[in-house]
Amino acid sequence: MYKLRVGISACLLGAQVRFDGGHKRSAFCTQELAQHVEFVPLCPEMGLGLGSPRPAIRLVRQGEGIAAVTSQGGEDLTAPLLAVSQQAMPGMADLSGYILCAKSPSCGMERVRVYGPRGGIKEGVGLFAQTLLTTYPLLPVEEEGRLQDPALRENFILRLFAYHSWQQLMGDGPSPARLIAFHARYKYLLMSHSPDAYARLGRLLGQMQGRPLEAVAAEYIQQLMPALRQLASRAGHSNVLQHLQGYFKRVLSAPQKQELASLIEQYRLGLLPLLAPLTLLRHYLREYPNAYLAQQIYLNPYPDTLKLRTFL
Template sequence: MTDAFTEQSENTQIQIGISACVLGEKVRFDSGHKISKFVTKELAPFFNFVPVCPEVGMGMTVPRPTIRLVTNEERISLVETKDATKDYTDGMIAFSKSTVEGLKEQELCGYIVCAKSPTCGMERVKVYSKAGASKEGIGMYTDILMKEMPWLPVEEDGRLNDPVLKENFISRIFSLRDFYDCMGDQPTSGKIVAFHSRYKLTLMAHHPDSYKELGQLVARVADYDSAEFYQLYRLKFMEALTNRASRKNNSNVLMHIQGYFKKWLSSQERQELRKVIDEYREGLLPLLSPLTLIKHYLSLYPDEYLQNQKFLDPHPQELRLRYSL
């Protein structure tokens, strides 16, 4: 683990919102929880969790009747499953807006929500109507959270079992924390330009079109005041990272990196690196393999630009997120 990651961990600087039940709190309608061992055992050393249960937060009891989302085509409401006259919509909206407003002041860097929940679900939440149920809804609290903080990485607990989704989510969290750290107490256009330079290869891996768009945005930095540029860049940067880095894009970035060593590597070393990159591209090796070899060559032939690229170390190695990608 790098010194920066160690410092973040020790100081619990990385604030992560989370559905309280996923953290193990017994706040569900049946007095149970949905604890995630990945969250509590593997992520806990790196993050400071901010637990929220919207239902309990707005005043509902534990245990309590089940609730669900219903629609009459004009609006979506949050009501009790067995008694639709008991409507919690206004209370949930008020609680959600107030809570999210408070979270904005904490420099939150991510949020883990409970899947399928009518308040916390991120996608495919059931919405009932006279025609039946459709899985096209978003939990009422999470919907407000994502609209009010569109730059924030949000993921469901169950989807974190997917290694690709998990790596993407964790990478976004550390990238956003890095952004805030680089800005300090006084964000400036110059700080953002310097930050962008360190993430060029990361953006190329995640979404080449966004890499070009953000490059054009940075080139026009003089057209904006610092506050406006800060807000716009943060949003566009985090939107770009929601695109998962593909094996093809990663391979192209690795080949791009290889070019920096062409003056230093022997013909045999270049062939070896190319072979490892090709085997990664074909799915025979994990991303960790070519990266390990590149880091070895980088230790022998230092290059300031490459050494500063976050693509090489987007998160602590202890999380073992690139072993299966």
């Protein structure tokens, strides 16, 4: 069994590594997600040997580029911070995701303040974060602040577990049959995010005969991860729920069909969370087993204890 390992800014786990000697402990990461993943903490600024507390670092515009300098004294730390970031990259090849500290000049993923002649503008990316995103463009990456949004949190965790499943497939040794089986399991999850991507990936696998398997696998994951990053809409989920409902049309009574259809419609209208029709569908699946439906990742994309679909 392959461990689901997630990189994380060390301050989010409560380590007192910030410039002011404090931390930014994330309750979600430490209390909920930690039950399901192995965290790999890192603070690139501590990797510079600066200690904590230390002078704050700022991103400063210099001509066409951006430099990382200390707010006191103006020491330019751009080169050493980039070197520390690059040195850390090879050890992250087996990670399934990464959670970054927002607003940090090293770890901020977006809208980091960049200082110039007219003051600070929230337009930058931390130097470590930029290195990570460039080196591993398919890796699920998110900031802890954005994880407060229920939709963004659910999407990140979904991609985290999907990418881990792909890593397991690659680690076990891919084959045409295994790629097709993987695609079959992810059918409805992918359809809820992008029906077009599901169709494109199906065509890719249908035309892989004669092509190098490694090239097909690389093209598959390069399309899968961006597709899953698209937030699934209520319309997308409703469409999938109606497809799943069709598997029970011959076994449910008229009142049961009406109840399920009503829950799906209430979800579509925003009156119920996604968990309501899903719970009934999973109940019917236990009562009327269907092997193909049981394998669908859409029904159980991550542990229920994370309670991610309660607010969708």
